[in-house]
Every structure is written in C-alpha cells, then in structure tokens.
Ligand code: KG4
C-alpha cells in the first residue's frame with residue numbers, strides 16, 4: 001500500500017476448503033494454516049509489488065478481535081519483520097478495518113453510520129473518525145453470517161453458507177414462509193438484533209417438507225430466511241440512522257455482499273449508501289494496510305510488546 005490509498009499488491013490466501021467439511025471455521029485448523037502459509041503470502045506479495053523488503057517503511061497487522069491462535073501467528077510474524085527491517089509496527093482492529101475499507105474506493109465524509117456484517121460480528125456503529133467508533137447496536141447471540149452458515153449447514157447446502165443461500169434465494173419465493181421477527185426483551189438495546197430464534201424457526205420448517213417439493217422448498221426457505229435476517233437488520237439500521245441523524249450508511253463484512261441486502265439498503269429513501277466492492281467486503285489485507293497507514297502517518301505505532309485479543313475492549317456503547 002502506498003500513501004494509504006494506492007494498492008501495490010495484495011494476496012488473499014483462503015482456507016475455506018479446509019473448514020468446509022465442518023460448516024464453520026475450526027480454530028486449530030485456522031492457526032495451523034496461518035503458520036504454514038504466512039511466509040509464502042508475504043513473499044508473493046513482495047514479488048507482485050516489484051519492491052525490495054528494504055523499501056517497506058511500516059507494517060500493519062490485525063491484533064483483534066478474532067481467534068487468538070490465528071491473530072498470534074500474524075502478530076508474531078509482523079513483529080519479526082518489523083524488527084528485522086527496522087520499521088514501525090502498528091496493530092489494528094479488524095472491525096475498524098472493515099469500516100475503513102470503503103475509503104479505498106472513494107472519499108467518505110465523517111460522521112457516518114457503519115454497519116459491519118460478518119461471520120463473527122454484527123455491529124451497527126456511529127463512526128466519527130477512523131479511530132472513533134461508538135457501537136450502537138450488535139447481535140445479542142449469533143452473528144448474522146454465522147446464522148447464514150448454520151442454516152446452510154443444517155440443510156447441507158455447503159460452506160460458506162451465505163453465498164449458497166444467496167444463490168438459492170434468487171430462485172425462491174420469500175413469501176412462501178413467514179418467520180417470526182425476534183422480540184426484544186426488557187433491557188435489550190433498541191438497535192440490537194438476535195438470530196437464534198430465527199435460526200430455530202427455519203430449521204423447524206424442515207419437518208414439513210415433502211420429498212417431491214424438496215428443492216423448491218429449500219429455495220423458498222432460503223429466500224424467506226434471507227428476507228427475515230436482512231429485514232431485521234435494515235429496520236435497526238434505518239432507525240439508528242434517524243436517531244443519530246446520519247444520512248450516510250457505510251456497510252462492510254462478508255454479508256454486505258448479499259444481493260438482497262445491497263438492493264434493499266440502496267432503495268432506502270433519503271440515505272446515501274456506500275457499499276464497497278465485493279473483494280473489499282470480505283476479509284482482505286488492503287483494509288488493514290490502509291487503516292494502518294492512518295496511524296503510522298500520525299506517528300502512532302505499537303511496540304514489540306503488541307498483544308492480541310479475542311475481543312475489542314473499550315468499545316463504548318451509546319444509549320439513546
Ligand atoms: O467478513 P467475512 O469475509 O469474514 C469474517 O467473518 O470476518 O465474512 C464471512 C461471512 C460468512 O458467514 C459468509 O457466509 C458470509 O460472510 N457471506 C454472505 C455472502 N457472502 C459471504 N452472507 C450472505 N450473502 C452473501 N452473498
């Protein structure tokens with residue numbers, strides 16, 4: 001990454017095929033594959049760029065939130081590299097990096113409502129600056145991508161489930177099944193979402209299948225599930241945008257690649273919607289490097305004692 005905007009090279013190593021048999025990410029496999037591949041990914045990235053290692057003048061690495069084993073592999077490698085090359089190191093937050101990703105494609109003025117929808121996170125946040133994020137809503141149970149993956153896994157549709165459900169939903173009728181919207185309980189935050197009830201309701205539909213209708217029923221279930229999952233989010237996003245008087249909504253994360261979500265959000269009246277290209281929605285190194293540049297160019301860096309964390313500590317929650 002040059003000047004925080006110009007992408008010189010990027011290598012994405014995907015482990016999906018190793019996790020596919022389990023319909024979800026297996027932490028031990030994830031860290032073992034990181035250890036196996038990280039040196040090669042770095043080498044390929046250098047080759048692609050045509051640069052020498054000595055021309056690198058800063059290193060950004062994800063240090064949270066996520067699977068600690070995988071984070072440790074990346075952070076340890078980055079520390080070794082920074083030490084050997086005698087350059088600055090900066091640890092960045094994965095959620096902030098997703099929310100920063102659209103800046104790689106266009107200028108976005110702060111503040112905006114950030115929506116991060118991935119396999120591990122469902123976050124609605126007021127974003128005031130690249131490093132000032134106030135979480136206003138989140139999932140109280142499964143992340144939205146996790147719900148897609150679990151439903152798809154249950155019906156044997158393959159992994160990552162979101163992609164498989166998206167494909168089938170395009171051929172299904174979302175009105176064929178009606179799934180209950182989750183009820184908020186006393187004490188729940190008005191911009192929070194919940195997926196465990198919806199997931200159970202969808203899985204229970206299986207009982208009602210008849211063999212002759214199997215494929216059509218799956219497509220209809222996918223369409224109805226997708227609509228219920230996305231509509232729940234949209235209602236929170238629209239309410240939060242109104243409550244915090246934010247007219248710009250920026251979405252990221254793997255589920256932001258969902259066809260119905262993209263379409264429905266763009267149709268919401270009165271909002272300027274920013275959706276990164278599909279390659280920047282899912283996990284990528286460019287967003288980490290670009291956010292790292294913001295810190296490094298301001299002289300903010302981490303020491304070689306940089307630690308990893310499964311969660312993001314200190315995210316403020318805003319209560320209206
Ligand atoms: O952000 P991401 O690439 O990785 C992290 O979890 O950090 O998100 C992956 C998630 C998976 O749960 C996957 O099923 C979901 O994004 N996903 C989708 C679509 N593409 C990926 N969900 C719904 N529709 C899609 N088109």
Ligand code: ZN
Nearest residue numbers: 118253282283
């Ligand atoms: Zn991610």
